[in-house]
Amino acid sequence: MSSSMIIGQYIPGNSVVHRLDPRSKIAMIFFFVVIVFFANSVLSYGVLTLFAIGSAVATRIPIRYIVKGLKPVWFLIAFTFLLHLIVTKEGEVLTTILGWELYKGALIQGAAISLRFFLLIMVTSLLTLTTTPIEITDAIEQLLGPLKKVRFPVHELALMMSISLRFIPTLMQETEKISKAQASRGVDFRTGSFKDRIKAVVPLLVPLFVSAFKRAEELAMAMEARGYKGGEGRTKLRELQIGRTDYYIYILFVLVVVGLFLTRN
Amino acid sequence: MKSISREIDLSSRGGNLVSVSQIEFRNVSFRYQEDMPWVLKNVSFSISENEWVAIIGHNGSGKSTIAKLMNGLLFPQEGEIVVDGQKVAAETVWSVRKSVGMVFQNPDNQFVGTTVRDDVAFGMENHGMPRPLMLERIEESLSAVGMSDYERQEPHRLSGGQKQRVAIASVLAVSPKYMILDEATAMLDPQGRKEILSTMLDVQEQRNLSLITITHDLHEVVQAERVLVMNEGEVWLEGTPRDIFAKKEQLTEIGLDTPFVTKLADELKSAGVDLSREPLNHQELLEELWTYHSKK
Numbered sequence: 322m323s324s325s326m327i328i329g330q331y332i333p334g335n336s337v338v339h340r341l342d343p344r345s346k347i348a349m350i351f352f353f354v355v356i357v358f359f360a361n362s363v364l365s366y367g368v369l370t371l372f373a374i375g376s377a378v379a380t381r382i383p384i385r386y387i388v389k390g391l392k393p394v395w396f397l398i399a400f401t402f403l404l405h406l407i408v409t410k411e412g413e414v415l416t417t418i419l420g421w422e423l424y425k426g427a428l429i430q431g432a433a434i435s436l437r438f439f440l441l442i443m444v445t446s447l448l449t450l451t452t453t454p455i456e457i458t459d460a461i462e463q464l465l466g467p468l469k470k471v472r473f474p475v476h477e478l479a480l481m482m483s484i485s486l487r488f489i490p491t492l493m494q495e496t497e498k499i500s501k502a503q504a505s506r507g508v509d510f511r512t513g514s515f516k517d518r519i520k521a522v523v524p525l526l527v528p529l530f531v532s533a534f535k536r537a538e539e540l541a542m543a544m545e546a547r548g549y550k551g552g553e554g555r556t557k558l559r560e561l562q563i564g565r566t567d568y569y570i571y572i573l574f575v576l577v578v579v580g581l582f583l584t585r586n
Numbered sequence: 587m588k589s590i591s592r593e594i595d596l597s598s599r600g601g602n603l604v605s606v607s608q609i610e611f612r613n614v615s616f617r618y619q620e621d622m623p624w625v626l627k628n629v630s631f632s633i634s635e636n637e638w639v640a641i642i643g644h645n646g647s648g649k650s651t652i653a654k655l656m657n658g659l660l661f662p663q664e665g666e667i668v669v670d671g672q673k674v675a676a677e678t679v680w681s682v683r684k685s686v687g688m689v690f691q692n693p694d695n696q697f698v699g700t701t702v703r704d705d706v707a708f709g710m711e712n713h714g715m716p717r718p719l720m721l722e723r724i725e726e727s728l729s730a731v732g733m734s735d736y737e738r739q740e741p742h743r744l745s746g747g748q749k750q751r752v753a754i755a756s757v758l759a760v761s762p763k764y765m766i767l768d769e770a771t772a773m774l775d776p777q778g779r780k781e782i783l784s785t786m787l788d789v790q791e792q793r794n795l796s797l798i799t800i801t802h803d804l805h806e807v808v809q810a811e812r813v814l815v816m817n818e819g820e821v822w823l824e825g826t827p828r829d830i831f832a833k834k835e836q837l838t839e840i841g842l843d844t845p846f847v848t849k850l851a852d853e854l855k856s857a858g859v860d861l862s863r864e865p866l867n868h869q870e871l872l873e874e875l876w877t878y879h880s881k882k
Contacts, residue, residue, distance in 0.1 A: 543696035
């Protein structure tokens with residue numbers, strides 16, 4: 322288990338998208354999320370879809386991973402579509418099925434909303450597919466930097482995130498160890514009613530929590546011994562750099578935005 | 587302002603303004619809480635430059651407390667601890683921690699970074715070192731502990747011994763004068779212990795560094811130049827490993843085990859084989875035995 326464990330859905334690679342500065346990626350996704358709501362014509366949706374699919378292709382990640390990332394939301398997309406078909410009553414009636422009328426407006430609106438949804442999920446999952454969690458953490462720390470002025474604990478937040486990332490595999494290994502130890506003492510995790518199985522989790526969680534607190538205490542001690550005194554006066558090894566590729570991609574993105582506004586109704 | 591208070595502080599000690607590189611405990615007493623018994627009672631000793639000192643003692647003898655006092659994780663109620671002429675106090679603690687590095691027992695719970703290089707960098711980041719220097723030091727200290735090939739590895743893919751070597755590397759990266767290993771091998775398998783011990787020997791040879799090993803492991807004790815035996819909060823015995831192990835009965839009395847070779851030598855003595863000196867390892871015992879007849 323431990324050797325193949327990947328935190329999040331990051332797929333290693335060396336594509337243009339992988340090499341982009343994580344801050345650029347986050348910022349562009351943020352803007353993309355906003356401009357998706359400005360699309361209102363077939364062509365403008367086309368521009369956005371082209372951008373999203375183009376980005377996906379540029380990551381050079383096998384399509385199955387991207388589809389897998391969308392899996393949990395297929396249902397939501399389908400549900401939104403159906404809901405629109407039922408609720409919206411605009412435009413001309415196309416057909417009548419068993420006394421229920423299907424409006425043209427409903428079809429258009431349902432398709433549009435579902436497409437929006439699809440685009441949003443796809444583009445954001447491209448971020449997590451091509452960026453390591455620690456890069457995302459660094460980017461968030463930098464992007465939230467200005468909030469330090471209003472005493473928002475940006476550095477602490479980022480440190481918390483990176484320590485959590487560091488300890489996820491450790492705690493997972495520990496969970497496995499404890500569950501084996503408890504199973505050897507006769508705890509049954511797999512059979513029985515739902516209630517029984519929930520009860521069986523208790524002897525797993527209690528030792529896990531106890532040890533997590535112990536770890537936290539020791540880690541704090543070790544950090545202090547190594548001179549940790551908060552974010553002030555601290556330098557950083559991991560460096561984010563906006564390169565030439567980033568600027569090219571910005572230009573491309575601006576073109577997409579311009580394209581979108583030209584093709585709007 | 588700070589320098590004035592330092593001056594007063596120094597003059598109050600009778601003006602012994604010596605800038606020697608050493609850690610000195612002066613009549614240190616410590617307890618965790620007011621109503622609890624003293625963990626350390628009037629302890630005094632010093633550790634000088636480039637020395638390898640082992641501190642041994644059974645559980646609760648106060649040896650780990652000594653480690654924590656040395657780099658200001660705890661402060662004594664009575665007496666004082668002086669590191670390189672600087673009294674360990676709340677104001678000096680950051681510079682003290684820069685010169686006194688520490689490796690703890692649990693390999694997992696002191697690994698802060700998400701990768702090996704991030705972890706080695708952590709201490710340097712805290713001390714505000716510039717990035718180019720960090721990159722240089724990372725390479726240097728990882729090669730000193732033989733972990734250069736693992737620079738981008740994540741901690742959960744390393745063995746306990748490898749993690750402890752990384753911990754040593756991260757202490758070295760800050761280039762301290764003293765390195766405390768607080769039972770750093772206690773949670774490792776024999777292979778891991780061997781790794782750490784040979785790393786310690788290498789480091790001691792290559793660097794200008796005092797090693798303070800707090801340990802149960804007798805192999806580590808044998809390597810040291812000087813041994814402090816702690817018992818019930820007091821320095822109970824002090825001497826070279828050879829001196830210490832010669833006092834076998836007394837060690838057993840306070841619950842410490844002696845190495846197998848020492849025990850064997852003792853048995854031989856009681857059987858009438860008179861060895862000329864107390865052997866510390868198999869090699870020395872062998873030497874004693876095969877030269878035994880010619881010496882007679």
